[in-house]
Amino acid sequence: MELPPDAVSDPMPTVIDSDNFTPRLISLLSNTLVWRESRALRTRFGLGTNDWRVISALAIRPGATASEISEFVAMNKAIISKSVGVLTDRRLIVQVEDTGRSRQLFLTTAGAQMHDAMLPISLRGQEIILADLSEDDVAQLNHLLRRLLGHVRDLQAEEALEERTARRD
Known part of the structure; x- marks a missing residue:
């Protein structure tokens, strides 16, 4: 294979020590756990980790707005809005619009049941982290x-x- 003339083909002399770079290690752990959780949630419930985070946030903070959830779970509001749409369509959450501020969100009875069904999958990630x-x-x-x-x-x-x-x- 012939490389373009400006291709850098040797490792650079100043790089991150990937085995000891803490942000990378935290990210790898987080990504692995989120991937495991997401796959299990999609398989069992047809919902993903982002949807679970909205459900979980509303279980903790009933009546939160999408902006408040976004801040609470540290996720982009557009992602939260997409999950709110999915969860509303599935009748797992309801929006209350007459509050004089942004729409408040609440779990429905089906949403509360979904929360309880999804919770063990999320808690398993905690068990993995804390096992030792x-x-x-x-x-x-x-x-x-x-x-x-x-x-x-x-x-x-x-x-x-x-x-x-x-x-x-």
């Missing part, structure tokens, strides 16, 4: 993850401010 950890390890891990998420939110706020400032200039 003590209670103290789990508490420490969750504390560290919450702290890291706080740092990420701070960074996102800084970047949003920088974007607004750059647009004004």
Whole structure:
């Protein structure tokens, strides 16, 4: 095979150590668990992980709006809107429009039953993660993850401010 003249065919000298790059390891774990969960949810219920996240969020926060769910699960609002459409069509959630603000969303009785049926699949991911950890390890891990998420939110706020400032200039 003949490569184009500008093709870089040797590994570069300065690269990420992929075996010890924490964001990559977290991403690999997350992607693997989400793929497992999504496949099981699609097979058993004809719904995906995004749909499950909306159902789960509404089980925790009945009456949340799509924007509130988007923020709660840290997903793009367009993805949430698509799931809301699917779940509404399947009569698993209902939208209340006369609240004077964005439409509030609620599980239906069928949606609550779907939540309970889907829950064990999601909980299995937690079991996989925590299988080799003590209670103290789990508490420490969750504390560290919450702290890291706080740092990420701070960074996102800084970047949003920088974007607004750059647009004004």
